[in-house]
Amino acid sequence: MNEAWVDGYEVLFENERNIGMQKALETIPSRTQAILKSYYYEKRTYVEIGYALRLTSERVSQIGRKGLRQLRTFFRLQILAEHGWERAERHVKKEWIIQKQKKINQRKIIWQ
Secondary structure, three states: OOHHHHHHHHHHHHHHHHHHHHHHHOOOOHHHHHHHHHHHHOOOOHHHHHHHHOOOHHHHHHHHHHHHHHHHHHHHHHHHHHHOHHHHHHHHHHHHHHHHHHHHHHHHHHHO
16 A cells, blocks of 8 residues: 555544544533643643633543543434444443443442
C-alpha cells in the first residue's frame, strides 16, 4: 500500500474523530467543556483548572467525571443511531456487566 495514501487516510480519520468529539463537546455545559478541554487538550491539572475557575480540585474532578459520563451517553446514542438497536444494546449490556462486576468486587473488598 502507498505510504502517502495511508498517511492521508490517518489524517482524514483523525480530522473526523476531532469533528465528532467537537460535536459531542457542544452537547455539554460550557463550564464542563472548559474543564475537559483544559485537562485533556491543554494538559492542565485539576488544581490549575480549579484555580482559574475558582473551584476546588475535587469539584473540578466531579464536573469532569460528569462530563465524561455525558460524552459516553452521547456516543452510545450515536452508535444506536448509526448501527441500530442491536449493536447499541450489546455495547450497553457490556458496560452494564462491567459496572456490576466492579460493584461486586468493591463489596468483596469491604467485607474482607
